[in-house]
Amino acid sequence: MTAVAPPQVPHPRLSVNAICTRGWPLERDLRFWQSNRYRQVGLVSYKLDDAAAAADAVRLAGLTVSNVAIAQPFTLGQPENWAAQRERIGVLLEQARALDAGCVYMNSGSSASRMTVDESIEAFCAAVAPVAARARALGVRLALEPSAQANHDRGCVHSLRDALSVADQTGLDVVVDLQTCWLERGLAAMVSEHLDQVALVQVSDFVVGTEIRLSRSVPGDGDIPLRRIIGNLLEAGYPGAFDLEILGPRIEEEGYDSAVPRGAQWLSDCLTALGA
Numbered sequence: 001m002t003a004v005a006p007p008q009v010p011h012p013r014l015s016v017n018a019i020c021t022r023g024w025p026l027e028r029d030l031r032f033w034q035s036n037r038y039r040q041v042g043l044v045s046y047k048l049d050d051a052a053a054a055a056d057a058v059r060l061a062g063l064t065v066s067n068v069a070i071a072q073p074f075t076l077g078q079p080e081n082w083a084a085q086r087e088r089i090g091v092l093l094e095q096a097r098a099l100d101a102g103c104v105y106m107n108s109g110s111s112a113s114r115m116t117v118d119e120s121i122e123a124f125c126a127a128v129a130p131v132a133a134r135a136r137a138l139g140v141r142l143a144l145e146p147s148a149q150a151n152h153d154r155g156c157v158h159s160l161r162d163a164l165s166v167a168d169q170t171g172l173d174v175v176v177d178l179q180t181c182w183l184e185r186g187l188a189a190m191v192s193e194h195l196d197q198v199a200l201v202q203v204s205d206f207v208v209g210t211e212i213r214l215s216r217s218v219p220g221d222g223d224i225p226l227r228r229i230i231g232n233l234l235e236a237g238y239p240g241a242f243d244l245e246i247l248g249p250r251i252e253e254e255g256y257d258s259a260v261p262r263g264a265q266w267l268s269d270c271l272t273a274l275g276a
Contacts, residue, residue, distance in 0.1 A: 010037055011268040013276050015066040015243040017042035017202070020263070021256045022247055026054055030061050036261055042067040042243050043101075051095045058099060066241040067175075067200050068096045070106040076123040076156065077112020085109075089131050093140050102241060103141040103199035105175045107155030108166075120156035125169050132171050143167075143199035145175035150213040160184055164194055173199040176233070177245070179206060179216055182224045188232035195237050202245040203230070203267055215248040218263040219270070231274050242267060242276075 016038045018029050026047040033041055041063050048054045048068075058065060070092055075081050089106075096104045109127070111120040135142035146163045147155030157163050160181045163174045174197050181187055191198055205222030206215075219226055230242065244263050251259045 010039065010264060011271040011276065012040070013241055013271055014038070014264060014268045015040040015042055015241040016260065016264055017067070017069070017243050017245040018044045018047055019069065020244060020246050020251070020260045023252075024256065026057065030057055030063075032256070032260075033063065034061060036264065038063075038264065040064040040066050040241060042069065042245070043099075044069045045071050045092055048092070048095065051091065055095060055098050065096070065099045065101040066103075066243055068092060068099070068101045068104045070104060072109065072154070073106040074109030074124065074127045075112075076109050076120050076127065077115055079123070079127070082127045085127070086131050090134050093131070093135050093138055093142070097138045097140050101140070103143050103173065103175075104135065105143040105145050105200065107145050107147045107151075108157050109155065110153050111156050115156075117156050117158075121162075121166055124156065125166065128170055128172070136171065141173055141199050143173040143175045144170070145177055145202075146180050148180050148213070160187065160190055164190065164197065167197055173197045175200045175202060176238075177202040178224060178226065178229060179204045179245075182206075182229060187229065188236045191233055191238055192236035198238060198240070200240060200243055201230075201233060201238060202243045204244070204246045204263075207250075212249055215250060216246045217248075217250050218246060218254075218259050218266065219244070220262075220266040221250075227270055227274070230270060230276075234274055234276055242271060 074085050108124040144163050146157045149158050167174050204216040205219045205224050207217050208223040246263050
């Protein structure tokens with residue numbers, strides 16, 4: 001498919017997550033973002049090996065960082081690993097503060113075989129407690145992102161309702177990932193009721209019937225009623241960024257140079273039309 005021309009003026013609340021171009025290094029992301037005029041972006045931990053160089057490059061590009069994602073934060077069934085994992089997360093929190101990131105977020109991390117959800121969540125609360133305290137001391141907003149049941153190897157919290165419950169136990173905020181949360185009843189009401197805990201909204205689409213996990217589609221290409229949901233979230237008072245987060249076989253097949261600008265254009269146009 002032919003690459004899509006970048007929008008003349010991307011909506012100021014549009015954010016483009018680096019996971020959209022998951023196979024590229026940060027250096028290539030930066031060139032891509034600049035050529036498409038994206039000014040607000042999300043970063044992912046596996047692209048930030050050289051923290052100082054990454055921070056300098058992002059600053060030099062004049063980008064606003066809406067979020068930093070922590071990949072694979074904890075192995076919940078292996079508490080002997082938690083100290084090293086907490087140290088790694090602490091480094092990322094420091095980097096996020098230096099970048100003035102809007103939030104840092106994570107899934108809960110993987111459970112061991114045959115752990116119940118209750119056991120996994122109890123382990124997560126214990127593992128994350130020192131990290132949550134560190135984030136508060138740094139003034140960095142730390143949020144929990146629910147993960148789909150098919151992605152239980154990445155996280156044991158599978159709904160926004162459960163994420164909010166765990167957030168209450170840990171002092172974390174939450175990410176509303178529409179890929180995971182779009183089928184929940186009363187989504188806009190939940191956001192409205194817990195508005196101060198919502199750190200970020202992430203947007204992607206899904207073709208109902210797709211059996212491959214982590215198979216998202218460009219907004220507007222799938223079956224999620226995104227325009228209505230985004231409008232409801234705006235009416236509920238959500239004031240923050242809308243982060244484009246697309247990945248999977250459809251995105252890889254189309255190519256980043258086409259799929260990401262199409263998604264960003266759709267989301268930018270949607271926010272403009274809804275008066276965001």
